[in-house]
Amino acid sequence: MDQVKSRLRLLNAIMADVATLSCARCSKPANLQCPKCVELKLPREDAAFCTQDCFKASWSSHKSVHLKAKQSNGAGNPENEGWQYCLKKGQGRTPKLPYFDWTGTLRPYPISSKRVVPAHIDLPDWAADGIPKEEPSSDLQRVVEIKTPDQIERMRETCRIAREVLDAAARVIRPGITTDEIDRVVHDATIAAGGYPSPLNYHFFPKSCCTSVNEVICHGIPDARKLEDGDIVNVDVSVFYKGVHADLNDTYFVGNVDEESRRLVQCTYECLEKAISIVKPGVRFREVGEVINRHATMAGFSVAKSYCGHGIGELFHCAPNIPHYARNKAVGVMKAGQTFTIEPMINAGIWRDRMWPDGWTDVTADGKRSAQFEHTLLVTETGVEVLTARLPSSPKVYPWLDA
Template sequence: MDGDSVTQAESTVSCARCGKPAHLQCPKCVELKLPREGAAFCSQDCFKAAWSSHKSVHVKLKNDEAFNHSEELQKNWLYCLKKGQIRTPQCPHFDWTGTLRPYPISKHRVVPAAIEKPDWAMDGIPKIEPSSDLQSRVEIKTPDKIERMRETCRIAREVLDAAARFIRPGVTTDEIDEVVHEATIAAGGYPSPLNYHFFPKSCCTSVNEVICHGIPDARRLEDGDIVNVDVTVYYKGVHGDLNETYFVGNVDEESQRLVRCTYECLEKAISIVKPGVRFREVGEVINRHASLSGFSVVKSYCGHGIGELFHCAPNIPHYENKAVGLMKKGQIFTIEPMINAGIWRDRLWPDGWTAVTSDGKRSAQFEHTLLVTETGVEVLTGRLQSSPHVFPWLSS
């Protein structure tokens, strides 16, 4: 509607942009019979300034209408609340920071009875992990456990690669989740995120301004999006964890620069891993590279120990910090920097999981599971010869 004028509203409400009393309303919202709240403006200037973000309301309504009249709604597709414990047919109210909105999610996917499961698989509550002494003690893995971790991490890599091959404009993040779920159980593994603290899906899909823990849903990926897919596999009693951020179709130059910088942050951090290095140095390396590139580092989430437990010591911040401890041979942990195009602060959506940038700007993330060796590091989730060539800088 870029050239259209706002129409006279029936009664005074607050301007959707500045909060002043408003008597004008977006004509497209009138046509679509949307509520005046969020569609009223105090002046033509405010309307024009808000148009680029406001117009997404019209697109979302069309998508929702198409969805609501589809057969999928009959299959119990509902919005998620309370970390996955509650479903609702109504989109929750929230002061959204960007243009992205939640969509309904499908039912839990089924895992065959024969597959070994973590202790939260049935009721959503981890039992061993919270009280384990490995929350305060960094484990030195035995040779047997290291070998199991190698096998599990390779499966996780193959699962993520399957998801990467599937990504393109028009697919839903729920369909990505289905690919991850089916590839995981085909390999004999359990998708670790499924029902972990009630998380409702088998992987995390974080689009555009979502920093991490995005829930796969009915939204279709659009040309120009970026999407992070975070995969963790539980196999032979241990977890393997990794993620990557992918381009969907033709992505703008600034987003390409953000994604590449995030990839480089992880690579630079991995390059210093060896016995005797302080855990705090990881954050120093990442923060330096991100800052020099004009980006910021998320502080609410960090890398972590992993093995028989999904999350344990050590915690590894990605920003400048005072974390204690030295790396030692036999330790296994993740490094997973989350880098924002704008400020580092985050907010949490009403679903209790989806962390988004507070300014609505984009965020990217990459993650590997790493083993500290005698002389350096082994990237257990490293790319394979068969991994898809999705990052232009790796083929240059």
């Protein structure tokens, strides 16, 4: 009996202590705690929630706290170790990787130190600690924003900078250059224009752009691997400037590329162009996937299904979601003033994907190649404006455009 009373007193003390805490999301009195935070022995004030609904609504950002704690308790400070670890999962990207059933010939290489951002650059809210604050709980995850004229002008300016940054990267692509050197060019060009490279430290992503080589569908991490003659590489650039984001990418040929890869890249380019051609007020978002899927399958290729286009503006990612495959269930219709990306990922083989142990690099399940193109778009009263369109000064790298 004494033992039971002792446990009851302990439980009452714990409940009384928890009841004095405030919800980490809405600041109401909290009586629930995140079990993972308890397991990791994190401060109770960071782990308290008033209801299960608040906990679920905060999960996408709150879970980053667990990753950060694991990294601090594990391999020391990754930044001091030259960022040899992918900060998303804390997994090593050195030759001492765990066993993994690689789908293709590509392998991870070491990652260089985090690049410096000068003090005068305006920062997004994840720049310091890797955790987006506003984005996960914003109403714009459910409602598609109609941009104001001021927002549209700022997006035009930011998108032009992003195009110039991507063009700078395109000019240095050749056999023998590393994807880390491409990242340096992207980072320096973004900073020189007064912008911040949006991917840097976004959910702990360690670099300033994504470089996806050969079988990588998307989110490849720039590293020390040298590009080889015959590779294809996608460079995905995002810029934060004057409070808004721009997002675009192109896939490039490295040296002499085989005919099948050239056909894949051209087909992917055409998929994006055909999708853009239907954008105007009144068109359903789901129709984008129908157009892309039809063109890709007619050419004998498949459409990756794990990633989609997204709304963009003062938030990096928000509504609407725009799938690129057929028979999707995207909700809503296009309206003037909306801004979003379309970014089809087309595979030479099957559409299925696999994730590398680093938690970012997504590859084709059969190891065959994948290509991608992306633009940020503005729906106008009469059609569409491609905010990240190529400039007269953009490198001439696609034979079908020259023709």
